[in-house]
Amino acid sequence: MPPTGSLVRRGLASLALGVVAQAQLWDQTIDTTYGPVKGFQYFDQATLETYFNISESNVTAYLGIPYAADTSYQNRWRPPQPRQSWNETFHAVDFGYTCPTAMSTNSSEDCLNLNIWTNAASADAKLPVMVWNQGSDLSSNIPYWYGGGMALKDVILVSFNRRDDAFGYLAHPELNEEGFNATGHYTSGNYGVLDFLEVLQWVQANIANFGGNPDRVVIAGQSFGSSQVYHAVNSPLFSGLFHGAISESGIRYPYDPMLAGLATSYNNMSAALNHGLNYTTFHNVSSIAELRTLSTEELMIGSTDSVNNTWINWVEALSCGYPDIFKPVLDGYVLPSTYLETLRNGPANDVPLITGNTKDESGASPTTNYTLAEYREYNTLRYGKDLASRFFELYPDHNNQTIAMDGWNNAARDQGKVGSWAYATQWYDSANSDFYTYYWTHAPPGQSQGAFHMSEIMYALNAMYACADYYPFTDEDYIIADQMSAYWANFAKTLDPNRGGSYTSSGLLSRWEPNSNDGKQVVMELGDAFQQQVITSPEKVNFVMEYFFQQTPY
Ligand SMILES: *[C@@H]1O[C@H](CO)[C@@H](O)[C@H](O)[C@H]1NC(C)=O
Ligand SMILES: *[C@@H]1O[C@H](CO)[C@@H](O)[C@H](O)[C@H]1NC(C)=O
Ligand SMILES: *[C@@H]1O[C@H](CO)[C@@H](O)[C@H](O)[C@H]1NC(C)=O
Ligand SMILES: *[C@@H]1O[C@H](CO)[C@@H](O)[C@H](O)[C@H]1NC(C)=O
Ligand SMILES: *[C@@H]1O[C@H](CO)[C@@H](O)[C@H](O)[C@H]1NC(C)=O
Ligand SMILES: *[C@@H]1O[C@H](CO)[C@@H](O)[C@H](O)[C@H]1NC(C)=O
Ligand SMILES: *[C@@H]1O[C@H](CO)[C@@H](O)[C@H](O)[C@H]1NC(C)=O
Ligand SMILES: *[C@@H]1O[C@H](CO)[C@@H](O)[C@H](O)[C@H]1NC(C)=O
Ligand SMILES: *[C@@H]1O[C@H](CO)[C@@H](O)[C@H](O)[C@H]1NC(C)=O
Ligand SMILES: *[C@@H]1O[C@H](CO)[C@@H](O)[C@H](O)[C@H]1NC(C)=O
Ligand SMILES: *[C@@H]1O[C@H](CO)[C@@H](O)[C@H](O)[C@H]1NC(C)=O
Numbered sequence: 001m002p003p004t005g006s007l008v009r010r011g012l013a014s015l016a017l018g019v020v021a022q023a024q025l026w027d028q029t030i031d032t033t034y035g036p037v038k039g040f041q042y043f044d045q046a047t048l049e050t051y052f053n054i055s056e057s058n059v060t061a062y063l064g065i066p067y068a069a070d071t072s073y074q075n076r077w078r079p080p081q082p083r084q085s086w087n088e089t090f091h092a093v094d095f096g097y098t099c100p101t102a103m104s105t106n107s108s109e110d111c112l113n114l115n116i117w118t119n120a121a122s123a124d125a126k127l128p129v130m131v132w133n134q135g136s137d138l139s140s141n142i143p144y145w146y147g148g149g150m151a152l153k154d155v156i157l158v159s160f161n162r163r164d165d166a167f168g169y170l171a172h173p174e175l176n177e178e179g180f181n182a183t184g185h186y187t188s189g190n191y192g193v194l195d196f197l198e199v200l201q202w203v204q205a206n207i208a209n210f211g212g213n214p215d216r217v218v219i220a221g222q223s224f225g226s227s228q229v230y231h232a233v234n235s236p237l238f239s240g241l242f243h244g245a246i247s248e249s250g251i252r253y254p255y256d257p258m259l260a261g262l263a264t265s266y267n268n269m270s271a272a273l274n275h276g277l278n279y280t281t282f283h284n285v286s287s288i289a290e291l292r293t294l295s296t297e298e299l300m301i302g303s304t305d306s307v308n309n310t311w312i313n314w315v316e317a318l319s320c321g322y323p324d325i326f327k328p329v330l331d332g333y334v335l336p337s338t339y340l341e342t343l344r345n346g347p348a349n350d351v352p353l354i355t356g357n358t359k360d361e362s363g364a365s366p367t368t369n370y371t372l373a374e375y376r377e378y379n380t381l382r383y384g385k386d387l388a389s390r391f392f393e394l395y396p397d398h399n400n401q402t403i404a405m406d407g408w409n410n411a412a413r414d415q416g417k418v419g420s421w422a423y424a425t426q427w428y429d430s431a432n433s434d435f436y437t438y439y440w441t442h443a444p445p446g447q448s449q450g451a452f453h454m455s456e457i458m459y460a461l462n463a464m465y466a467c468a469d470y471y472p473f474t475d476e477d478y479i480i481a482d483q484m485s486a487y488w489a490n491f492a493k494t495l496d497p498n499r500g501g502s503y504t505s506s507g508l509l510s511r512w513e514p515n516s517n518d519g520k521q522v523v524m525e526l527g528d529a530f531q532q533q534v535i536t537s538p539e540k541v542n543f544v545m546e547y548f549f550q551q552t553p554y
Helices: 007-011 045-052 148-152 165-169 173-183 191-210 224-234 269-282 296-300 314-320 339-345 372-394 401-430 475-494 538-548
Strands: 030-032 035-038 060-066 113-118 127-133 156-160 212-222 244-248 353-358 435-440 522-526 531-534
Touching: 030 191, 035 060, 045 148, 113 148, 113 191, 127 191, 127 224, 127 475, 148 156, 148 475, 156 191, 165 191, 173 269, 191 212, 191 224, 212 224, 212 475, 224 244, 244 475, 314 372, 339 401, 353 401, 353 522, 372 401, 372 538, 401 435, 401 522, 401 538, 475 522
Parallel strands: 127 156, 127 212, 212 244, 244 353, 353 435, 435 522
Antiparallel strands: 030 035, 060 113, 113 156, 522 531
16 A cells, blocks of 8 residues: 555645636635635646646645544544634645544544545536545545546545544443434444544535535445445435445445454444443543543554454454454444345435455455465365365365465455345345446556455546556556546446546447346456456355355344
8 A cells, every 4th residue: 555645745736827717716715614715726737747648637626624523532422523613714735634543643533624626617517526435544645545536537536534443433331322312312333434424414515616516426435435335325314415336345245254354344232332331441431421531542542453253253354354343333323224134125325336346355365375274174164064065166176275275265256246246136126226346356566465455446536646656557557547437437427337428548438237136147347357257157156155144144
């Protein structure tokens, strides 16, 4: 991953162009809910010429606009609170503070801020909007999701910081009481999800002033951000605030045991309350009121711990790790129902959806290196007496370690693909909108982790210009990025990845068919090729589904 930092601000000094007939957005002061803001001309000419083969653009960026109050002390573990308005113009030229996490170096609990990249020549442009939600413990200031490339495809990109870890997901009986007083539901532990809700409400209220169309908002996210997107799809609180959704790595089948370890998992309320009570006593206090007096540094202790192996089987954890203790909570309110219930009863928000997996994630990796004996032992434990022998027939090792490692990786890939396919197929039993699935296969150059978790993002968001210092991209990468980002931008424009005119290279954009309720076992490959492919053999599909149905669903 590229290091966080103010790469764009450093690299892209603004360049005074000649006189323009109309005042550009960057010359204007824009009114927002909390006060006036001013952005800046985002691209310099060299960047435009090098990465986009154009010499000028209207892209204006606004960085670090606060969308809610400081979350420290008395505001901890509350929904985002209103911020005091400002009267002086806020110069939105630097990313705001990141929320405190184990990975953040310069953080503050005053971290609820957002960024906007817009290509609007005026506030009347009515451009579609994509709100980006990054993975767990990451900040909005990472080049993978810098928004200039989407803006150039006439989609406004909004990214934001939100609370993570214990700051975002602490549940506690006293907080449930507070939640009950405020909402009539015993709710706590979803503060980071409510931050996302607040951003979407802010977008409704303000994006028109930046040339955006509040009636065409697509939410997109990856990994933990993908689960936030999915929670929004499932939650009535989010109704009317968005019109399409992209969940990258991604929606899996509710019976997939790896859900317990992956970023898309959640805690049930009783588990979350146990964690919250333990966190409280661990900090040598007995109440939320006292926790609200501790320093950020004190609260960081134990905030990012993972559960131990009594919570997730270690064989599963080999493929997905041990999950964070603090994550969204199935509270019957913000998260109204389990994944299985939503699949059966229909989502709160029946909107077109894109989801998919990357080739080298969730257990698959080019550097998988177990011994033959480990391959046999681990898979025997994972699949159990009933299924292990069939597993070894379908994924044989031929007594050869190389072949065994291919088997390991292919099994992991099949599990992800079959799960997303099964979800897509069943989606149509209770929902009407199109459901698109993809399988990302391209390995960015200059690294050895293949098509790793996150590797599709810079292509999908047309952010190559911000990442080229970290990867030795070739022409092929830029062509792939143009295709990927055309699907993403088209989807923002028309809720259909195929329509919208966002593809600018030669030839036609390959058609991406949505999944269908007839259960056709296909997925759209994106990356090294752009074509529909069979997910895996029908025998393997049956095998994975049988395995799933032996598990406890999420
Ligand atoms: C760049 O744009 C010019 C003018 O539009 C065009 O002639 C040229 O082929 C483009 N170059 C590339 C590499 O796309
Ligand atoms: C910038 O906006 C102006 C309208 O203010 C428009 O005439 C011009 O074509 C735009 N430039 C680009 C590169 O999009
Ligand atoms: C902004 O102006 C209003 C009206 O003059 C005033 O009441 C308010 O205190 C001012 N806010 C700040 C933050 O200065
Ligand atoms: C920390 O982040 C804030 C907000 O983005 C910024 O103003 C400040 O310069 C940063 N400090 C360091 C040392 O990077
Ligand atoms: C909930 O409301 C009741 C009645 O107004 C009040 O007595 C109680 O202190 C409140 N509890 C919390 C945790 O805010
Ligand atoms: C809640 O989650 C914990 C941990 O995953 C699990 O042991 C427990 O059975 C669950 N409780 C309910 C009521 O589902
Ligand atoms: C709680 O108190 C114990 C004993 O004084 C101390 O060792 C420990 O560091 C404290 N825990 C935290 C999280 O401050
Ligand atoms: C309580 O929290 C601490 C700090 O995260 C952790 O080390 C400990 O294992 C937890 N205990 C239980 C019973 O969860
Ligand atoms: C693992 O966590 C559970 C629940 O927090 C706790 O009861 C158990 O003691 C822990 N086990 C180990 C080995 O730390
Ligand atoms: C795999 O692991 C073995 C034993 O640890 C080591 O000798 C070998 O170099 C590794 N192979 C790869 C491709 O990493
Ligand atoms: C193991 O399989 C690989 C891939 O098919 C092959 O290249 C290699 O020669 C095999 N190794 C042995 C010892 O047969």
